[in-house]
Amino acid sequence: MGADIGIVMAYSAGIMLIFMISWLFVKPLKFLGKLILNSLLGALFLIVFNYFGQFTGVYIGVNELTSLIIGLLGIPGFVAILVVNLLV
Template sequence: MGGADIGIVMAYSAGIMLIFMISWIFLKPLKFLGRLILNSILGALFLIIFNYFGQYTGVYIGVNEITALLIGILGIPGFIAILLIKLLI
């Protein structure tokens, strides 16, 4: 009777580990996608606020494919990089 109980416990343990491994495989890309969306929203918000106040100072960052991609991937550091490039050029 002791051998059957260990087999059942091992089967349940293997099933639980399989569930955790499958959920990790599927949740990893979702975390990356969520981070990308959060960076995009924060970067776009900073760009909108900066362009609103930039009209008074004369510094304006245009929105095109390159700036949207850079800000979307990097977020606030991408915005700072674009701002530094704009100020240096």
């Protein structure tokens, strides 16, 4: 009877170890996926803004840096890029 409990405990520990290791690898990938998704949405927002901005003459370049800033910071990042663009 004691060997059966030992085997169950070993399998339980192995399964918990697999879950912990997989969590260590999945967590950064979730962050990276969210960062990529937000950057793509930021680029899409810039494209839409530039489409309507052609009527007012305001244009913000769509590149990796501006998409990443808007993806990370959201609306405050967009406002910051817009202010820098208008001041320069």
